[in-house]
Amino acid sequence: MTRLLIWRHGQTAWNATDRVQGQTDVELDEVGVAQAERAAAWLAGFKPDLIFASDLSRAAGTAAALASLTGHEVEFDERLRERHFGPWQGLTGAEIAERYPDQYPHWRAMGDAADLPLESTADLGRRVTAALRDIAARVGDGTAVVATHGGAARQGVAGLLGWPAGVASSLGALGNCHVSDLRLTQHRGWQLRAHNVGPH
Template sequence: MAVTRFILVRHGETTWNKEGRYQGQIDTPLTAFGREQGQLAAQALKDIPIDICYASPLSRAVDTAMMCVAAHGLAVNTDSRLLEINHGEWEGLLSDDVGKTYPELLAQWKSSVVGVTMPGQGGEDITTVRDRSMAAFRDFAARHQGQTVLVVAHDAVNKAVLCDILDIDLSHFWQIKQDNTCINVFEYQDGKWRLVLLNSTNHLGFLYSGIEQKGL
């Protein structure tokens, strides 16, 4: 079986990333800086062969994806399985406010995401996010054998997917970093995944950011 290559990108900075709010599935826009990041990612990918593009339907992912494929003349296909984790009642709240209202649950989430279900209607756990996201990636791998697939998604989605392809438990979630518009590359062949590149930010002008976002 031919190698299928995935380029996985996180969306650019949003207003709520900047403020330290939990976004989840609320549709927040890119900041002006987030758009600059998207254009820099697009520049980094303009000479890389890309056959098809998928993105979360949230505008921060779609807008980033549109910038990344503009030079390739490709459409952006949305897939709801790539949506960010639903944070339930945390969505829209500052990290500090979540800490005041849900101190024990937040401490558990920050230490090990496993077993934490976000409170309130629609709240998800990370295992659900991993399962729906990986179902999408397996579909893409079967549908686009031998091709290069660009996927633009979210922090929690990317981390869950990377844990899965590395065959490590989700308890390692916090050991993986995903900066805004970081580029990851991995491959699929004969039922096996191989990681090629992780959290690359060279296109943004630095090897590592030092940025720790509060709202996840």
């Protein structure tokens, strides 16, 4: 049975201050490093066969903690990057609401913002889902851990499950260094076995 453990990266200073990261390359902070080490010890118990990660530092650093315990090399795929938020990258939620009063409420409600060069949720979902399908084909009847980002994880999970557009927003956000557990079964296809789980 194919198993994908979709793992959100550890905390960064921008996470802690509600600052939009998108594809800005922000490293883990001290809390995030500790989260990654703790989660890696837990994930190593699932005996992963492959480890993949977004090439952004916060995901790469998270995956490295697991690689050091398992002996596996991390394979990087830029399709696993977070959504590109255009001019919103680097701003806090409050700053976006102040500077973009027309677009911000629509984005909060619908996930997209008109008239701005933000990557759409549909495009994000397509690229992350394609990456996850390729990883699933690589790992075959085994387990792969995929270190990625909150928005990317949500859209990728929804894409693998075949959810229609808009349903992904009903899936709660992954906490830092938490996991969605997906398995590909012969008769029922992809199933979400657990969501937002992590070490106790």
